[in-house]
Amino acid sequence: MADPAGAPCVEVVDLHKRFGALEVLRGVSFAVDRGSVVSIIGASGSGKSTLLRCINYLEQPTSGEVRIDGEPIGIERRADGSERRRSMREIGRFRRDLGMVFQQFNLWPHLTVLGNVVEAPIRVRGLPRRQAMELARACLERVQLSEKSSEYPARLSGGQQQRVAIARALAMQPKVMLFDEATSSLDPELTGEVLEVMRGLAVDGTTMIVVTHEMGFAREVSDRVIFLHGGLIEEEGPPAQVFGTPRSERCRQFLAKLLH
Amino acid sequence: MSENLRQMLDLGLFWEYRSILLAGLAFNFYVFAASASAAIVLGFLAALARVNPLRPLRWLGAVHVETFRNAPDYVMLVWVHFVMPLLIGQAIGMRVTFAPFVSAVIALGLVYSGYLAETFRTGMQAVPRGQIEAARACGMGGVLVMRRIILPQAVRMMLPEAMNNFVSLFKATTIVSLITVPDLMYRVQMVTQQEMRPLPLYTGAALTYFVLIWAVAALARAGSERWRRKIWA
Amino acid sequence: MGNWERLVWNQRNVLLDGFLVTLEICAIAFAVAVAAGLGLALLRLYVRPLRWPAIMWIEYCRATPIYVQLMWVNYVWPEILGWPTTFYTAGWVALALQSSGYLAETFRTGIENIGRGQREAAYAVGMSPLLTFRRIILPQVLVTIAPSIVTQFTVIVKSSTLVSVITVQDLMFQSQRLVNVWFEPIEILTATAAIYILFIFAVSAAGKALADRLRLRYGLGT
Numbered sequence: 089m090a091d092p093a094g095a096p097c098v099e100v101v102d103l104h105k106r107f108g109a110l111e112v113l114r115g116v117s118f119a120v121d122r123g124s125v126v127s128i129i130g131a132s133g134s135g136k137s138t139l140l141r142c143i144n145y146l147e148q149p150t151s152g153e154v155r156i157d158g159e160p161i162g163i164e165r166r167a168d169g170s171e172r173r174r175s176m177r178e179i180g181r182f183r184r185d186l187g188m189v190f191q192q193f194n195l196w197p198h199l200t201v202l203g204n205v206v207e208a209p210i211r212v213r214g215l216p217r218r219q220a221m222e223l224a225r226a227c228l229e230r231v232q233l234s235e236k237s238s239e240y241p242a243r244l245s246g247g248q249q250q251r252v253a254i255a256r257a258l259a260m261q262p263k264v265m266l267f268d269e270a271t272s273s274l275d276p277e278l279t280g281e282v283l284e285v286m287r288g289l290a291v292d293g294t295t296m297i298v299v300t301h302e303m304g305f306a307r308e309v310s311d312r313v314i315f316l317h318g319g320l321i322e323e324e325g326p327p328a329q330v331f332g333t334p335r336s337e338r339c340r341q342f343l344a345k346l347l348h
Numbered sequence: 349m350s351e352n353l354r355q356m357l358d359l360g361l362f363w364e365y366r367s368i369l370l371a372g373l374a375f376n377f378y379v380f381a382a383s384a385s386a387a388i389v390l391g392f393l394a395a396l397a398r399v400n401p402l403r404p405l406r407w408l409g410a411v412h413v414e415t416f417r418n419a420p421d422y423v424m425l426v427w428v429h430f431v432m433p434l435l436i437g438q439a440i441g442m443r444v445t446f447a448p449f450v451s452a453v454i455a456l457g458l459v460y461s462g463y464l465a466e467t468f469r470t471g472m473q474a475v476p477r478g479q480i481e482a483a484r485a486c487g488m489g490g491v492l493v494m495r496r497i498i499l500p501q502a503v504r505m506m507l508p509e510a511m512n513n514f515v516s517l518f519k520a521t522t523i524v525s526l527i528t529v530p531d532l533m534y535r536v537q538m539v540t541q542q543e544m545r546p547l548p549l550y551t552g553a554a555l556t557y558f559v560l561i562w563a564v565a566a567l568a569r570a571g572s573e574r575w576r577r578k579i580w581a
Numbered sequence: 582m583g584n585w586e587r588l589v590w591n592q593r594n595v596l597l598d599g600f601l602v603t604l605e606i607c608a609i610a611f612a613v614a615v616a617a618g619l620g621l622a623l624l625r626l627y628v629r630p631l632r633w634p635a636i637m638w639i640e641y642c643r644a645t646p647i648y649v650q651l652m653w654v655n656y657v658w659p660e661i662l663g664w665p666t667t668f669y670t671a672g673w674v675a676l677a678l679q680s681s682g683y684l685a686e687t688f689r690t691g692i693e694n695i696g697r698g699q700r701e702a703a704y705a706v707g708m709s710p711l712l713t714f715r716r717i718i719l720p721q722v723l724v725t726i727a728p729s730i731v732t733q734f735t736v737i738v739k740s741s742t743l744v745s746v747i748t749v750q751d752l753m754f755q756s757q758r759l760v761n762v763w764f765e766p767i768e769i770l771t772a773t774a775a776i777y778i779l780f781i782f783a784v785s786a787a788g789k790a791l792a793d794r795l796r797l798r799y800g801l802g803t
Contacts, residue, residue, distance in 0.1 A: 208486035
């Protein structure tokens with residue numbers, strides 16, 4: 089049994105992902121400490137989103153593993169040293185600890201805002217209805233959407249929908265929040281409100297892994313930045329270093345292109 | 349000819365036999381209710397098979413759907429009534445017969461399970477992939493995703509088409525008279541043989557079915573449309 | 582297998598005759614239904630005084646079960662109109678009647694979905710309304726609704742099994758006659774069902790292929 093106190097919150101070890109002949113991730117390893125924010129940047133096609141989707145097993149990694157508090161998600165190691173692949177049901181239990189926010193929001197249109205947020209706490213975590221409602225209201229409060237709780241998602245703006253999606257993920261009280269380009273499908277004038285909410289979470293000490301195109305946000309909020317290229321980590325370090333004095337030529341080019 | 353026209357519009361004879369005929373119409377509803385229930389259950393299972401990751405199950409679902417969706421109602425009715433009992437009898441080594449009502453329910457249930465399966469499948473597949481991923485990311489398992497995320501939306505999306513299927517099924521119940529289920533058409537034929545006046549009777553039957561089906565179809569359309577719109581506004 | 586040979590294969594000429602009658606009556610009904618459907622749609626859309634009668638007639642054809650309509654045409658029409666005089670005619674008239682209602686609605690939505698701009702562009706180059714309809718609107722409508730028209734043909738084939746009830750000698754009639762001769766329904770009825778299912782499946786598949794090809798060629802959604 090791993091010691092949760094000593095292990096990092098999330099640990100990615102030599103992760104590979106292959107789609108047919110295409111190898112999207114070619115051995116990625118990194119760790120995220122409790123309470124820290126890690127941003128993952130890189131050109132489209134560099135494997136950022138795949139990496140995030142592998143972390144909560146929406147994509148099954150081809151090899152390598154992901155550990156939450158030292159416990160591998162996909163495999164169980166028994167005391168006698170033998171290994172066993174976990175079932176979907178078991179993986180589902182780990183997913184509760186990983187809150188995911190999607191680029192396309194993916195709110196459930198047949199449920200109200202409040203319904204979207206209480207659904208998983210009631211059905212998955214089995215909280216009593218009353219307690220789940222309280223929790224959901226608190227989460228909506230955090231994204232400043234309390235007054236919209238009885239609306240249906242279709243009546244909200246994109247920014248509001250994404251904030252609901254964040255509240256939905258928070259309501260599972262996850263150990264880590266994963267953001268998959270959370271602002272990329274929003275109109276520019278709506279990204280601000282979502283980034284503001286994310287900034288608030290970071291300040292409160294939420295552990296976060298953020299795939300993003302918002303370099304300003306990554307620079308300001310992250311404790312560490314990872315630059316992914318061709319399925320490998322090309323550059324990694326504190327934001328001041330990655331944005332200020334990148335050692336990798338490719339990282340420098342990528343950043344230079346963004347600035348123009 | 350004007351005498352004939354007067355006779356056609358004079359539905360007095362139809363009215364005279366109303367209690368017998370109404371009892372026949374009730375049989376249309378019994379057959380409808382029983383075969384619709386069967387078709388819903390079977391159709392749902394077939395649709396689940398068609399979207400299943402297991403290839404043999406998908407294939408089985410496809411064979412079910414293509415067989416029954418392409419079978420004429422009347423051919424299935426005759427086949428189920430005259431062939432199915434013999435096959436079962438051969439298999440268990442006993443003489444088996446089906447009551448006409450049972451044959452009618454099996455035949456229509458099978459045929460319309462094919463149509464409904466396609467309707468269900470289209471509805472389920474219309475739920476965007478991302479929503480299912482979001483549910484999985486919240487730790488929901490397959491059954492929960494189906495019950496709480498896919499089905500509530502699929503039902504709303506497929507409702508208008510399912511209503512069409514049910515209207516067709518109700519229309520198809522008129523052929524059960526051909527294997528002597530005593531429905532409205534069966535009784536119209538009996539009364540016709542007695543009175544020798546087909547005109548008012550068949551016209552009355554046609555009008556009755558028309559008004560009934562037209563009204564129900566219009567109501568169902570309006571109802572399902574409103575329900576849909578309420579949610580997605 | 583002996584039964585199959587004796588009851589089905591050796592009777593293939595009878596079954597084939599029946600199948601040809603099925604094809605024939607369906608073809609006639611289909612042709613009449615397409616023409617009548619187009620006519621009804623045009624009346625509904627463009628002939629003001631006949632709009633409501635057309636709607637009523639379309640709704641009547643759509644909402645009445647085919648078997649009821651067949652009986653109605655077969656027993657009631659001859660007494661009032663003196664026509665149809667044969668069972669065969671009554672058969673295709675009833676089949677055409679029902680499908681014309683459905684096709685009228687298909688044509689109507691097809692016509693209504695053609696953008697106003699198409700018409701205006703035709704008028705702008707000096708085309709008359711009639712020419713515009715014939716050369717610009719109708720071809721586009723036919724392309725978009727072709728798959729639905731094929732589907733309607735399969736509906737006619739399914740419904741056509743009922744004309745055996747009024748003694749039209751189609752496949753269903755012949756197969757039931759064979760059953761009454763031999764009293765051995767298993768093979769004959771199973772073969773008959775298989776013929777119908779395969780035939781209708783083939784027509785549907787052809788319709789689907791047609792839809793895909795049209796979509797590819799014209800970039801139209803169906």
